[in-house]
Amino acid sequence: MSDFRRVSSRVVYENRWMAVREDEFERPDGSRGVYGVVDKPDFALVIPFENDGFHLVEEYRYPVGRRAWNFPQGSLPDRAAGAPEELARRELAEETGLRAGTLTRLGTLHASHGTSNQHVHVFLATDLTPGEPSREPEEQDMRQAFVSRDEFRKLVREGVIADDSTVAAYTLLLLHEEGLAR
Template sequence: MEPAIRTVSSRVVYENRWMAVREDEIERLDGSRGIYGVIDKSDFTVVIPAENGGFHMVEEYRYPIGRRTWNFPQGSYPDRRSGTPEDLARHELAEETGFRAGTLTRLGYLHGAHGISSQGFHVFLATDLEPGETAREPEEQDMRQCFVTREEFKHRIREGLITDDSSLAAYTLLLLHEEGGVLT
């Protein structure tokens, strides 16, 4: 089947070590033309560190929204490098929380903003946690972490303290996993 939109030309209009923004000239099925802006970023991982009926979460200041919010540990490889999602999940978990996962279970893969970005994310459940030292990046100097019960987690969502779409989507995958659903 022919794609609904065909790329006629593409040019990078901005690039740094984390992302590239490109502008594509496109042609629609009816032959009309237009432009489409796309943000290309490397995939990232979200890790749900779970134990004792709850989760370990991190909180940090998020510059684009101008406030602190809570989320599950997450991140991508620096400089748009690539590697396995499992290795990245273990790295991000240790870097942000200090925990090492004895068991890492893949819950699925999702896209966060498929209308504007090529970026997706892998979701993992981390259990059998062993504490250790964090190794946070300079942008994470203000990061805090805490353990929350599932009820506290839901309360933080209701209060607007957890607004991160990838953390909420990861939680949904966890619930489906616990129901016995097989995810791809």
């Protein structure tokens, strides 16, 4: 906030997954405003890739009121911080049972920079070994499926895959592959 100066801050709500704070700030011209910020821990998103396709997970997403397909992703319980690579390995194994022989960092994105300070650390998982998932209680309705790359693109075009982090991570994968092809 180099151009904006925080004058005050107060937490207006919190639970084990997030906190919402209200900041009063001063603009460069001296006028003041209020901003609501959702404080959430960073999360990891993993693209499990093999045989020119992806392993996806689907679960009910309460805020949007529907089931949604996406790449495995998540954060540590109780807003804890952790090393992104360790978190990626944990989420992949927890949600899919897969273990990655190779984990390649593709980049870091802002998850929702207009409302939150959360980042998503994106990884490509290859050399996959199957295992049993170990899902959290909130993930008890989670399903898993393998889709070809063509099917993935079709699901994005049709709006079946509408998770912004999943679509953005796919873009990072394409840029990574483009760099390898040079």
